[in-house]
Amino acid sequence: MAQMNPVLYGKAIQYQLEQIVTPVPVYASFNRNFATQPKFITWNLRNVHQPVYTGIYQGVKGIDTPTFQISIFTQLIEDGFTISNLILQSLHGYSGLLGGSPNQVYVSKADVQWLYNSYDNTDKLAQIFLDCTIDVPT
Amino acid sequence: MALPAKILAGFSATLYAQPSATPTPLTVANLSVYASVSALAISGNLVPVEAIPAFGQDDAMASFSVAGSRQSDKIPTQSAPTSMTITAAWNPSDTVLLLLRGDAYNGMIDRTFVISATDGTGIVNYAFNGRVSEWQIDSQPNAEAKVTFTIHPRGNQYGWTAST
Numbered sequence: 001m002a003q004m005n006p007v008l009y010g011k012a013i014q015y016q017l018e019q020i021v022t023p024v025p026v027y028a029s030f031n032r033n034f035a036t037q038p039k040f041i042t043w044n045l046r047n048v049h050q051p052v053y054t055g056i057y058q059g060v061k062g063i064d065t066p067t068f069q070i071s072i073f074t075q076l077i078e079d080g081f082t083i084s085n086l087i088l089q090s091l092h093g094y095s096g097l098l099g100g101s102p103n104q105v106y107v108s109k110a111d112v113q114w115l116y117n118s119y120d121n122t123d124k125l126a127q128i129f130l131d132c133t134i135d136v137p138t
Numbered sequence: 139m140a141l142p143a144k145i146l147a148g149f150s151a152t153l154y155a156q157p158s159a160t161p162t163p164l165t166v167a168n169l170s171v172y173a174s175v176s177a178l179a180i181s182g183n184l185v186p187v188e189a190i191p192a193f194g195q196d197d198a199m200a201s202f203s204v205a206g207s208r209q210s211d212k213i214p215t216q217s218a219p220t221s222m223t224i225t226a227a228w229n230p231s232d233t234v235l236l237l238l239r240g241d242a243y244n245g246m247i248d249r250t251f252v253i254s255a256t257d258g259t260g261i262v263n264y265a266f267n268g269r270v271s272e273w274q275i276d277s278q279p280n281a282e283a284k285v286t287f288t289i290h291p292r293g294n295q296y297g298w299t300a301s302t
Contacts (some may be wrong), residue, residue, distance in 0.1 A: 003230070051282075053188040053227065056256060060186045062227045062280035074161030109279075135282075 001138040004064055004105065012099025013043055013068050018046075019100070020090045021083055039074040039083065050138070064136040069115075072128040077119060080128045088112055091132055098134060106116075109136040121131050141300045142260035142289030150257070151190040153224070154183040154233055163250045163267040168301040175265040176301070179252045185234050186225045187239035189283075190253055193264065193291075194220050219266070228275055228285040235285060242273035242287060252288060265295040 010028065017026045025040040046069065051062035070087060075081040092112040098105050115129040156163065156178050168174040203210035226235060243246045246269070253264045262263035268291040277283045 051188075052149075053186065054149050054190055055180060055184070056150065056184075056254075057152065057184055057186075060184070062188075137282075 001050070001059060001061055001114030003050055003061070004048075004136055004138045006045060006066075008099075008103065008105055009045055009048065009066055009068075012105045013045065015099040016091075017087070017105045018043060018045060019072065023088055024065055024083060024089070037078050038076070039070045039072075041070055041083065044069045047133075065133055065138055066136070067131050067133045070130040070132060072130070074126045075124060077117070077126040080117065080126045084114060084117075084128045084130060087130060087132075088114065105134075106138055110134045141262060142243060142256045142257040146255045146257055146262075148189070149241075151253055151255045152179070153185040153187050153190055154252040154254065155185050155238060157183055157234075157237070159237065159240055159247075160275050161249045163295070164186055164250045164265065166225060166295055166297070169250070169267070169295065171297075172263065172299040172301065173288045175252055175263045175297070175299050176261070178250060178265075179254050179261075180264060183225065183234060183252075185224075185238070185251075186229065186232060186241070187224050189225070191219045191222045191224055192220060193222050193253065193266075196220050219268075219293060219296070222268075222289045222291070223272075224289065227285050228283040238270045238287060239273055239285075241270035245269065245271065250293075262302040263299045264289045264296065265299065268292060268295075 014026060015019045021041060025037060027042045029042055029044055044066055047065040050064045053060045072083050091110045094110040095108055098107045111133045113131045115131055117128040119126050164174055175273060196215045198215045199212045200215050201210050201212050219278060242248060248267050250265060250267050255262045268289040270287055270289055272288040274286045276286060
């Protein structure tokens with residue numbers, strides 16, 4: 001099967017996270033808006049990979065299982081936990097359309113792992129990190 | 139071109155299956171004819187397997203011992219072709235996988251299979267006739283769904299060829 005374009009993953013992730021946590025703003029990678037925004041989330045895509053199988057044909061590959069990290073930044077610790085719960089309830093175990101037309105991919109399953117929370121005392125910034133792995137049949 | 143004088147990567151091996159729901163397998167003579175075999179080794183006949191399992195011959199021998207003798211003896215006897223248990227990522231609309239699924243349900247269809255190994259320029263083909271059995275779809279949640287099936291090669295129906 002053909003490798004899915006990671007641009008589409010990015011657009012779909014951006015779209016879907018915005019839908020889940022609205023009106024909290026969502027950014028790709030880090031954004032130093034924490035000075036003016038009391039809560040926002042960022043995401044980073046990684047591990048875009050289909051296993052490659054034997055033979056001379058490029059199309060002989062398995063399913064793509066990319067992971068995107070979701071970083072939640074809030075001034076209040078409890079706000080971060082509330083937002084992380086929104087994401088857990090919406091994404092964990094989800095099967096179906098990720099994103100929205102035309103920025104969408106179909107996922108067989110989404111698996112969210114809540115990694116850890118932290119607090120930056122200097123910046124007064126609470127942080128929560130989650131990993132979401134999606135199975136994308138292509 | 140002579141046989142590639144190189145060590146080939148395992149990743150270079152490709153499995154092909156003869157098309158048609160009711161194929162006429164190659165004759166034993168044609169299994170050793172490059173033109174006959176390479177005609178089957180085309181992209182449309184590709185079996186999208188994860189890896190090519192071991193193929194060849196099983197061991198078969200009889201052992202004899204004589205009371206009082208220090209050593210016994212092992213006598214090679216008729217050995218059967220090795221059955222190949224193959225795993226492929228399961229695409230439910232892959233035409234070749236559907237063909238092999240039909241073979242497994244039928245159980246009586248002889249089909250020619252070709253394993254092609256390449257060094258990038260030269261090709262070595264191992265062609266054999268076999269039947270498909272044990273068709274199982276494995277949907278474990280931690281990976282893509284896979285289909286596992288076994289090809290039982292028919293005895294003495296194989297041939298080696300190389301690109302020339």
